[in-house]
Amino acid sequence: MDYDVAVIGAGPAGAAAARNAALKGLSVVMIEKQAVPRMKPCAGLVSQKALQELDFDLPEELTAQKIKGVKMVDREFNEFTEKTSRIIGRTVKRSEFDAYLTLKAREAGAELKDSTQLLSFREEGQKIVLDTSQGQITARFLIGADGVYSRTAKISGIRKKWRRWDLGFTLYMDLPLEGPVEGIDPEVAELHCVSYPFSLGWLFHHENYLNIGIGTSKLVDKKSIAVFHTWLDRLCRQKNLSLKEYKTQGYYLPAGGFKRTITSGRVYLAGDAAGFVDSFSGEGIYFALKSGRFIAEEIALGLKENGIEQIGSRYTKRCYQDFLKEFRLSLAVAIFLGKKVIPFQFVRHNPFLVRYIANIMENTGGYEIMLKEIGLKFPKILSSFARGKYGPQKS
Ligand SMILES: Cc1cc2nc3c(=O)[nH]c(=O)nc-3n(C[C@H](O)[C@H](O)[C@H](O)COP(=O)(O)OP(=O)(O)OC[C@H]3O[C@@H](n4cnc5c(N)ncnc54)[C@H](O)[C@@H]3O)c2cc1C
Numbered sequence: 001m002d003y004d005v006a007v008i009g010a011g012p013a014g015a016a017a018a019r020n021a022a023l024k025g026l027s028v029v030m031i032e033k034q035a036v037p038r039m040k041p042c043a044g045l046v047s048q049k050a051l052q053e054l055d056f057d058l059p060e061e062l063t064a065q066k067i068k069g070v071k072m073v074d075r076e077f078n079e080f081t082e083k084t085s086r087i088i089g090r091t092v093k094r095s096e097f098d099a100y101l102t103l104k105a106r107e108a109g110a111e112l113k114d115s116t117q118l119l120s121f122r123e124e125g126q127k128i129v130l131d132t133s134q135g136q137i138t139a140r141f142l143i144g145a146d147g148v149y150s151r152t153a154k155i156s157g158i159r160k161k162w163r164r165w166d167l168g169f170t171l172y173m174d175l176p177l178e179g180p181v182e183g184i185d186p187e188v189a190e191l192h193c194v195s196y197p198f199s200l201g202w203l204f205h206h207e208n209y210l211n212i213g214i215g216t217s218k219l220v221d222k223k224s225i226a227v228f229h230t231w232l233d234r235l236c237r238q239k240n241l242s243l244k245e246y247k248t249q250g251y252y253l254p255a256g257g258f259k260r261t262i263t264s265g266r267v268y269l270a271g272d273a274a275g276f277v278d279s280f281s282g283e284g285i286y287f288a289l290k291s292g293r294f295i296a297e298e299i300a301l302g303l304k305e306n307g308i309e310q311i312g313s314r315y316t317k318r319c320y321q322d323f324l325k326e327f328r329l330s331l332a333v334a335i336f337l338g339k340k341v342i343p344f345q346f347v348r349h350n351p352f353l354v355r356y357i358a359n360i361m362e363n364t365g366g367y368e369i370m371l372k373e374i375g376l377k378f379p380k381i382l383s384s385f386a387r388g389k390y391g392p393q394k395s
Pocket of ligand 1 (some may be wrong): 010033284
């Protein structure tokens with residue numbers, strides 16, 4: 001079969017690229033190696049800004065919890081909470097969320113070939129010939145939305161492998177709940193100080209389980225399982241949660257903040273394959289959806305204006321203009337928080353800082369605004385820090 005666009009991967013990046021390209025009138029095929037709905041290791045927190053990126057509403061039944069606030073928790077389990085009256089995100093089951101995105105791509109006219117793996121591809125004249133586990137497909141353009149281990153990136157030569165500092169490492173488990181837990185507000189996403197370099201813990205409430213994990217860097221991933229289990233034990237004791245066994249899953253994700261090559265000829269990377277993840281929060285769904293839309297729009301524009309050669313450079317420019325500054329700042333925050341004790345002390349004495357995390361999720365502020373305002377308030381922050389004006393608060 002011959003298509004305008006072949007998209008590898010039916011995650012958020014692939015589904016967004018496929019839907020937007022199909023809406024522009026292009027013939028599109030999505031190639032997904034797993035059967036849809038497919039499992040994706042994730043904490044499942046979709047920020048409000050990611051939901052705003054969709055051109056349709058997410059059905060209510062796909063929401064496990066509406067998230068209205070953020071809590072930062074230091075090593076001594078002192079808590080600093082910013083709760084709003086607004087929804088700043090939703091927890092979802094990734095298998096269901098991604099399957100719905102795929103459905104919307106199909107409704108727009110994209111074809112889905114699931115249980116079909118991309119094996120290799122080559123350029124032949126104006127066409128790209130793809131060898132898949134289910135036979136050959138040809139397309140004019142290829143979008144690699146095939147995640148952190150992108151085969152498209154490897155075959156095209158865009159990236160043979162990640163450098164160690166390019167990758168984050170996550171460990172998490174789903175802890176079943178029998179009912180409400182005292183001290184855990186289902187509407188509040190918790191971020192925890194973990195005693196390990198470059199690490200941050202999280203606790204997100206889903207319908208009948210908690211997703212608890214840590215994100216760290218591949219630079220220090222060796223001891224992270226022991227670190228995770230120690231922290232999990234302390235957390236469960238603190239919250240009176242019964243932990244019967246560790247069912248830990250580990251997974252890599254890219255760290256944003258570096259400018260990387262993301263195209264080669266008529267091959268373009270989007271989402272995790274391109275390295276678009278916020279290094280501090282680990283948020284990737286928003287950037288996957290957005291980069292998927294950007295590349296679809298750039299292909300359509302390139303075809304309309306007879307400017308196929310400029311698609312790659314225009315797409316790269318658009319992504320990095322939109323994401324790079326915030327990614328760099330989030331990387332800086334991740335490194336700073338990696339030294340954990342001081343910044344969490346900082347939050348302890350200046351609990352208003354938690355508001356900025358909620359703002360980032362809502363898109364009403366970003367790291368730049370956060371750091372600017374911290375800069376402006378720095379003298380006051382320092383003096384209150386020195387005077388111990390804001391003592392620890394238990395919420
Ligand atoms: C533990 C963990 C927790 C996270 N929590 C959050 C969170 O709470 N919120 C958030 O916003 N982000 C979170 N992220 C990041 C987020 O999951 C990713 O950024 C997002 O899934 C990227 O979407 P994508 O479409 O680029 O890639 P993916 O969702 O990884 O999709 C890639 C798809 O490509 C398919 N594929 C791969 N190779 C081939 C091939 N050769 N042929 C065909 N198909 C192929 C895969 O099967 C997969 O379906 C988390 C990540 C991890 C690891």
